Amino acid sequence: MKNKQEFPKSTDVLIVGAGPAGMTLATSLKQLGVDCVVIDQLPDAPDDTRAAFVQPRTLEYLRRIGVAGPMIDDGLKGRGAAFADVDRDLIRVSYDTLDSPYPFLLMIPQSQTQRHLDQRFADLGGSVLRGVRLLDLAPEFPGSAATVVDSDGALRVINARFVAGCDGLHSRVRTQLGIGFPGTSPAQMFAVSDVRLEGWPSDRVETAFCLSPDGMLIASPLPKDMVRVVASVAPGTAAPTVQDIDDLIQTRGPGWMRESKVKELLSSSTWHVHERLAAQFRHGNTFLLGDAAHTHSPAGGQGMNTGIQDAGNLAWKLHHVLSLGASESLLDSYEAERLPNAQKLVEFTHQIVTVATLAGRKEQTMRDDILAAVSAVPGVSEALSLLLSQIAIGYGGSNEPFAPGTRVNPDTVNADDLGWSLLTPDAAAPDLPSWFKATVSKDISQPIAVRPDGIVASAELVHELFGVNLARVAV
Numbered sequence: 031m032k033n034k035q036e037f038p039k040s041t042d043v044l045i046v047g048a049g050p051a052g053m054t055l056a057t058s059l060k061q062l063g064v065d066c067v068v069i070d071q072l073p074d075a076p077d078d079t080r081a082a083f084v085q086p087r088t089l090e091y092l093r094r095i096g097v098a099g100p101m102i103d104d105g106l107k108g109r110g111a112a113f114a115d116v117d118r119d120l121i122r123v124s125y126d127t128l129d130s131p132y133p134f135l136l137m138i139p140q141s142q143t144q145r146h147l148d149q150r151f152a153d154l155g156g157s158v159l160r161g162v163r164l165l166d167l168a169p170e171f172p173g174s175a176a177t178v179v180d181s182d183g184a185l186r187v188i189n190a191r192f193v194a195g196c197d198g199l200h201s202r203v204r205t206q207l208g209i210g211f212p213g214t215s216p217a218q219m220f221a222v223s224d225v226r227l228e229g230w231p232s233d234r235v236e237t238a239f240c241l242s243p244d245g246m247l248i249a250s251p252l253p254k255d256m257v258r259v260v261a262s263v264a265p266g267t268a269a270p271t272v273q274d275i276d277d278l279i280q281t282r283g284p285g286w287m288r289e290s291k292v293k294e295l296l297s298s299s300t301w302h303v304h305e306r307l308a309a310q311f312r313h314g315n316t317f318l319l320g321d322a323a324h325t326h327s328p329a330g331g332q333g334m335n336t337g338i339q340d341a342g343n344l345a346w347k348l349h350h351v352l353s354l355g356a357s358e359s360l361l362d363s364y365e366a367e368r369l370p371n372a373q374k375l376v377e378f379t380h381q382i383v384t385v386a387t388l389a390g391r392k393e394q395t396m397r398d399d400i401l402a403a404v405s406a407v408p409g410v411s412e413a414l415s416l417l418l419s420q421i422a423i424g425y426g427g428s429n430e431p432f433a434p435g436t437r438v439n440p441d442t443v444n445a446d447d448l449g450w451s452l453l454t455p456d457a458a459a460p461d462l463p464s465w466f467k468a469t470v471s472k473d474i475s476q477p478i479a480v481r482p483d484g485i486v487a488s489a490e491l492v493h494e495l496f497g498v499n500l501a502r503v504a505v
């Protein structure tokens with residue numbers, strides 16, 4: 031019998047939804063000393079694989095909250111992705127050359143990612159209120175009164191200064207706020223199965239995108255000799271059986287995969303694709319993250335990663351407002367930065383699926399020939415790896431190193447926590463708060479401040495938050 035959950039009456043941040051985005055936000059806030067309450071309507075964390083890929087950019091943030099290392103120990107390091115037709119590799123996208131401490135695609139079931147986030151939150155003293163459903167959100171200056179139904183069916187009220195909607199595609203938070211979720215639900219269905227295969231080549235530790243005349247097949251190894259198999263199927267198709275998966279591999283897989291046979295079916299399901307983007311990510315004191323804010327094709331392994339990075343972007347900003355006296359206008363930058371990024375994500379994954387599911391033999395042959403040709407063009411594979419790994423994501427519109435809004439390799443600033451970092455050309459660093467960790471770098475001519483989410487801060491933001499004008503600290 032479970033212990034009776036203690037129900038708080040108030041909190042600084044109410045997090046609705048205990049999936050990866052919600053738990054990343056909760057863990058980050060807890061690590062920063064911000065009071066938060068997490069509720070989830072499910073009685074237990076789901077025990078399935080769902081999102082199975084963690085991108086390098088995501089690992090860079092998870093490192094800051096003490097989760098990356100244990101996850102890597104449990105996962106499988108993939109080399110990247112290979113696009114192939116039934117006869118040949120068309121283009122291979124390697125992560126080997128990425129400027130990251132994590133030049134690989136971590137292949138790990140979502141249930142394991144969830145477990146590590148839950149454990150870290152618990153180690154920090156947090157607990158999730160499970161079996162608790164949000165019923166209503168009402169403004170109550172300066173925050174919100176959230177009416178919830180607890181696991182015994184009783185109504186309770188939690189007063190929250192801020193609310194984070196991390197409650198998925200059918201978000202109750204988004205619905206309560208009346209935020210639109212425009213987009214489309216294309217007539218596309220995917221079948222997803224986790225299997226154990228005989229005959230998967232040991233040198234293929236990568237995700238295979240197979241583009242056949244019969245449709246798209248994505249196959250990827252996972253830990254414990256599992257393989258994730260995803261296929262585009264006709265609407266109304268039932269969850270695939272062992273025979274169905276063997277047939278898909280034989281008809282759609284590249285030659286090197288056709289020797290494989292399913293020896294055990296671990297899970298099997300289908301889902302419809304939705305391509306939607308919330309009209310706003312901030313509504314007063316409430317924010318949308320993860321699938322509550324954006325949903326799209328699963329192609330490319332981008333979705334869960336984007337939700338985790340939503341949380342990383344928002345957490346330090348809430349901390350500054352709640353604990354360090356920053357103006358609430360800082361929170362406007364969450365939507366300003368993350369909404370355009372999500373828009374690009376929806377477009378990018380749509381393009382992947384459109385190209386992968388082209389109809390017509392002539393069009394398919396032309397697509398395959400083009401991919402094979404561009405694979406030999408210098409820089410193409412590297413550019414694709416930057417996109418798929420999410421290393422290329424920035425907010426300032428500039429690709430120049432150390433420009434405001436650009437990402438900094440966490441090794442450059444020894445980033446192992448959620449503090450700020452200062453890159454300085456010599457030991458004469460400007461006078462900044464104690465939570466700044468200074469690192470000397472000969473690659474810069476004046477000090478550069480790096481936010482807790484690994485992004486270069488503008489001189490204006492540093493001045494606004496800390497009263498220091500870095501632009502005047504010339505060397």
